[in-house]
Amino acid sequence: xxxxxxxxxxxxxxxxxxxxxxxxxxxxxxxxxxxxxxxxxxxxxxxxxxxxxxxxxxxxxxxxxxxxxxxxxxxxxxxxxxxxxxxxxxxxxxxxxxxxxxxxxxxxxxxxxxxxxxxxxxxxxxxxxxxxxxxxxxxxxxxxxxxxxxxxxxxxxxxxxxxxxxxxxxxxxxxxxxxxxxxxxxxxxxxxxxxxxxxxxxxxxxxxxxxxxxxxxxxxxxxxxxxxxxxxxxxxxxxxxxxxxxxxxxxxxxxxxxxxxxxxxxxxxxxxxxxxxxxxxxxxxxxxxxxxxxxxxxxxxxxxxxxxxxxxxxxxxxxxxxxxxxxxxxxxxxxxxxxxxxxxxxxxxxxxxxxxx
Ligand code: NAD
Ligand code: TYD
Numbered sequence: 001x002x003x004x005x006x007x008x009x010x011x012x013x014x015x016x017x018x019x020x021x022x023x024x025x026x027x028x029x030x031x032x033x034x035x036x037x038x039x040x041x042x043x044x045x046x047x048x049x050x051x052x053x054x055x056x057x058x059x060x061x062x063x064x065x066x067x068x069x070x071x072x073x074x075x076x077x078x079x080x081x082x083x084x085x086x087x088x089x090x091x092x093x094x095x096x097x098x099x100x101x102x103x104x105x106x107x108x109x110x111x112x113x114x115x116x117x118x119x120x121x122x123x124x125x126x127x128x129x130x131x132x133x134x135x136x137x138x139x140x141x142x143x144x145x146x147x148x149x150x151x152x153x154x155x156x157x158x159x160x161x162x163x164x165x166x167x168x169x170x171x172x173x174x175x176x177x178x179x180x181x182x183x184x185x186x187x188x189x190x191x192x193x194x195x196x197x198x199x200x201x202x203x204x205x206x207x208x209x210x211x212x213x214x215x216x217x218x219x220x221x222x223x224x225x226x227x228x229x230x231x232x233x234x235x236x237x238x239x240x241x242x243x244x245x246x247x248x249x250x251x252x253x254x255x256x257x258x259x260x261x262x263x264x265x266x267x268x269x270x271x272x273x274x275x276x277x278x279x280x281x282x283x284x285x286x287x288x289x290x291x292x293x294x295x296x297x298x299x300x301x302x303x304x305x306x307x308x309x310x311x312x313x314x315x316x317x318x319x320x321x322x323x324x325x326x327x328x329x330x331x332x333x334x335x336x337x338x339x340x341x342x343x344x345x346x347x348x349x350x351x352x353x354x355x356x357x
Pocket of ligand 2: 089200202215222258291
């Protein structure tokens, strides 16, 4: 089975490829990634030899249709798992255009190249295009209720609007051209290899370095946290057993307010760093200006994937968060390699204004 993964040098893609190579010995994976600030090809340097033989990296853009066509024919691709995206809400607020280019136009070009290939390939009934999307397309919940696959789309940020548009194109390619597509909409992931611009790794590193912990607004916004390996297991199930044309929601069943997450991280880190009392990292917490259009709550109803594909998350939130903390503390070389000058510039731009207001 030859599979094209896009965006595999980013957070979820890296975990997915490493996990899939380990548990699916008959899969060969081609990873196409443009290596934006969020992509790191070194994430695969330590693969075991039998896995490295089944892995190929190609540096390129999902919007480059002729490259995609070449990969399809050279590699005899039987399925696509599409992670590549611009993924950070705050970056989409400060610079939305890249989000339209990659998430909408890029996805459209990938779909169209897939369609052309699919029409001429042998065994077209085996082909699958799995599009990875987000619960943010559904907008914001109040304090009650859950997102189901039938919740109307109501995106708030340029990021979620671009993902919503890409989901509509994927569904259009199924309905109009019969391309066998699948969509998953998942909640907030956490785990190893997450770029330290997102809440959990940013807080872990700021605690370590005794920097201010910037909590947006009153810290009461709620996210439904999904351990990345549980997510990867769900994706393999949808890819192998999901019904083309369908959407599957994937949630971690671990709703927490942001401030609860930050408290927990302070406590987990303090235990490891021997800080307590007046030295507690909780003293670093700083409430800063809220994100514009900040969705209040996300929470997923995962009943469909649980019933139809017998998936459920296996990791307990507090344990997996502790493992995540340990992973960062044990991989400071990785952290330092991804925190480039451009990263430091981003932190300055995003937080300076918030801190000052
Ligand atoms: P990420 O930002 O860590 O990684 C994105 C990867 O895509 C990077 O390796 C980047 O180099 C690559 N990329 C960007 N533009 C590209 C292009 N034009 N061509 C080829 N590669 C390109 O993102 P992530 O957190 O791993 O998210 C993966 C997918 O999952 C995204 O589609 C995202 O919308 C979705 N998602 C993520 C979360 C989350 O909590 N991280 C939650 C829901 C959905
Ligand atoms: P984030 O990790 O950016 O994911 P998303 O916006 O896709 O949910 O943010 C998670 C939550 O944490 C979100 O409600 C915004 C909040 N947040 C902060 O309070 N401070 C921060 O520095 C960051 C990055 C996020």
